[in-house]
Amino acid sequence: MDKIVVLDFGSQYSHLICRRIRESSVYAELVPFDISYEELQEHSPKGIIFSGGPSSVYNSKAPMPEDKIFEMNLPLLGICYGHQLIVNRFGGKVKRANREYGSSLLTVDEDRDLLNGVGRSVRAWMSHGDEAEEIPPGFQVIGHTKSARAAAIASEDRAVYGIQFHPEVVHTEQGTKILKNFVLKVCGARQDWTMEGFMESSVEKISGMEGNVLCGVSGGVDSTVAALLIHKAVGDRLKCVFVNNGLLRLDEENEIEEMFRDNFKVNFSSIDASKGFLGRLKGITDPEEKRKVVGEEFVRVFTDFAEKSDPPFKWLAQGTLYPDIIESGVSKGPAAVIKSHHNVGGLPERMNLEILEPLKELYKDEVRQIAKILNVPERLFMRHPFPGPGLSVRIIGEVTPTKLWICKVASRIVEEELLEAGLYGKVWQAYAAVGDDKAVGVVGDKRKYGSVVMIRVVDSIDAMTADWTRLPHELLEKISNRITNEIEEVTWVTYAVSSKPPATIEPQ
Ligand code: XMP
DSSP: OOEEEEEEOSOTTHHHHHHHHHHTTOEEEEEETTOOHHHHHHHOOSEEEEOOOSOOTTSTTOOOOOGGGGGGOOOEEEETHHHHHHHHHTTOEEEEEEEEEEEEEEEESOOSGGGTTSOSEEEEEEEEEEEEEEOOTTOEEEEEOSSOTTSEEEETTTTEEEESSOTTSTTSTTHHHHHHIIIIIISOOOOOOOHHHHHHHHHHHHHTOOSOEEEEOOSSHHHHHHHHHHHHHHGGGEEEEEEEOSOSSTTHHHHHHIIIIIISOOOEEEEEOHHHHHHHHTTOOOHHHHHHHHHHHHHHHHHHHHHHOSSOOSEEEOOOOHHHHIIIIISOSTTOOOOSOOSSTTHHHHTTOEEEOTTTTOOHHHHHHHHHHTTOOHHHHTSOOOOTTGGGGTBOSSOOHHHHHHHHHHHHHHHHHHHHTTOGGGSSEEEEEEEEEEEEEEETTEEEEEEEEEEEEEEOSSSSSBEEOOOOHHHHHHHHHHHHHHOTTEEEEEEOOOOBTTSOSSOO
16 A cells, blocks of 8 residues: 655644545555654655644754655655755755744646646645745745745655645645645555555454454444454454443443344443442542543453453454544654543553554544444444543532433433434534532422533534534524423523633533
């Protein structure tokens, strides 16, 4: 398979470069900027991209790739900091400039190779403080903006290019086209990155592995796809285990069991551990404490199951995705942050098993494509994200059977109504939460003191920030009526209109 390697110099957009290239069916991988020459050679790339980054090339501590990488004579594309790096490296000059941030008009001077078919003038996203003052010998300017004379440069015979703007962000019109020109026209990469191809090669790879595989499934798309892929490769040597913690959405445990056992016919065990989880949560009101208890209990139940198995397992399968790998620090740039939500804290370390992560090269939408190919019901893979600690973070205060029931039924109503209104797929998350607040209502002629349910519906791109969704009033009214009519214990329904920040998506 042909591959493009992206050296990460720390831009928050670095992984988007890979994302965009893969949209053109060419495989791209992000690696640290200081990858060794030998390691890079092992990738056998068809071309190399230098990402953006916060540094200045003229700074003595500026991150630089290993020298020998330039001797590989591979096509090179530098983006933003990467552009300046190329200017510097090939003998041009970079200087401090007025900071430019936002959209600029790029005028295309040479409609060949990199900028071919892009149009005469397009919007391009800039975010830089330095610029090329002198371009290196043998290079020519192929695009400029009002403030950056050398916004795009090329040395076509060496296949080396630099662009000051970010083609990977959606604000750059034709950005994908520019990247596509680089990978297809300049590098000549084949478009052989397809999910069918990926499935075939991973099944082949996994079938060569010996030993039994244990896979914890949650009903989420990642663990489901990981399990099904492994099942294709090793059949009954795979055992899927589902731990019912009693904190799931209404009926979820039955749906999951039916799907794995009856639909997909995989070797499946469901452990009803709800009593243990709910018992341990009794009396606990602190949100972090609840998370900790749920995490610990999961590890206990899961390891207990694994240790008792005969014959023993050799592998522990996980639905880790590529962004998880990037987040936990494969890339050395400042964009690397450690995931804050650890649901199964320390599970792999505690179990003496080897880790199998068949999806670790994939982005979420690629996993969804595989889910489609494998006939995973659409309802499942289009379902909203659900927190690992389940409804314990949507029940404010102590988790009691009544609050749990209210939360389940009210959330089901919210989901059903959004689906019916055609809005479910358009929002990030939608659910009902409940706490200990009570409010007076009237039923017939009698006053009743009942629970207050809070509806939370948010729009978001990555859950880092979120905005509350402006749902039509009629829809809110319908949801409210259904909740108070169908759940006897509820008298009031409120709608959360706080965005993140300062609020978070989950109330606990
Ligand atoms: P917050 O509430 O932090 O949530 O704005 C951001 C996203 O993460 C989900 N979430 C969690 N997911 N374990 C998880 O797996 C957790 O402990 C957890 N807490 C929040 C939340 O649903 C939202 O999508």
